[in-house]
Amino acid sequence: MKIMGLDVGSKTVGVAISDAFGWTAQGIETIKIDEAAGKFGIERINELVKAHNVTEFVVGYPKNMNNTIGPRGEASENYKKLLEDTFGFPVKLWDERMTTMAAERMLIEADVSRKKRKQVIDKMAAVMILQGYLDSKN
Numbered sequence: 859m860k861i862m863g864l865d866v867g868s869k870t871v872g873v874a875i876s877d878a879f880g881w882t883a884q885g886i887e888t889i890k891i892d893e894a895a896g897k898f899g900i901e902r903i904n905e906l907v908k909a910h911n912v913t914e915f916v917v918g919y920p921k922n923m924n925n926t927i928g929p930r931g932e933a934s935e936n937y938k939k940l941l942e943d944t945f946g947f948p949v950k951l952w953d954e955r956m957t958t959m960a961a962e963r964m965l966i967e968a969d970v971s972r973k974k975r976k977q978v979i980d981k982m983a984a985v986m987i988l989q990g991y992l993d994s995k996n
Contacts, residue, residue, distance in 0.1 A: 861912065863952075868891075868893040873886045873984055881996065886910075887906075914948045916951075919954055954986075
């Protein structure tokens with residue numbers, strides 16, 4: 859029984875998976891989506907759910923610094939509902955303020971080129987979202 863962490867944007871979804879014990883998060887991939895066209899990558903998520911025996915989701919919830927919910931937060935709420943309706947699994951929203959910035963900082967400190975950072979930033983943010991959730995449970 860594993861948990862899938864998702865960092866949902868308008869063009870990509872970063873994906874991370876927990877280990878079987880729920881202790882650590884590993885980045886899996888970044889899925890290309892097109893929010894404006896209503897393409898949310900559900901087919902690929904379904905493949906990953908089956909391949910990794912996922913039974914729960916954690917979706918990043920980008921609140922504003924003053925704790926209000928803006929357009930991206932509303933998009934995460936809608937994605938949560940889509941996942942619930944599609945899979946019937948529990949879906950938790952997890953406050954992701956600063957995770958993308960923290961992931962970017964980690965990649966810069968690791969001397970990852972700007973081009974490569976762009977390719978992995980969403981996956982790294984998904985890892986940070988999921989790891990924060992896992993740490994809160996343990």
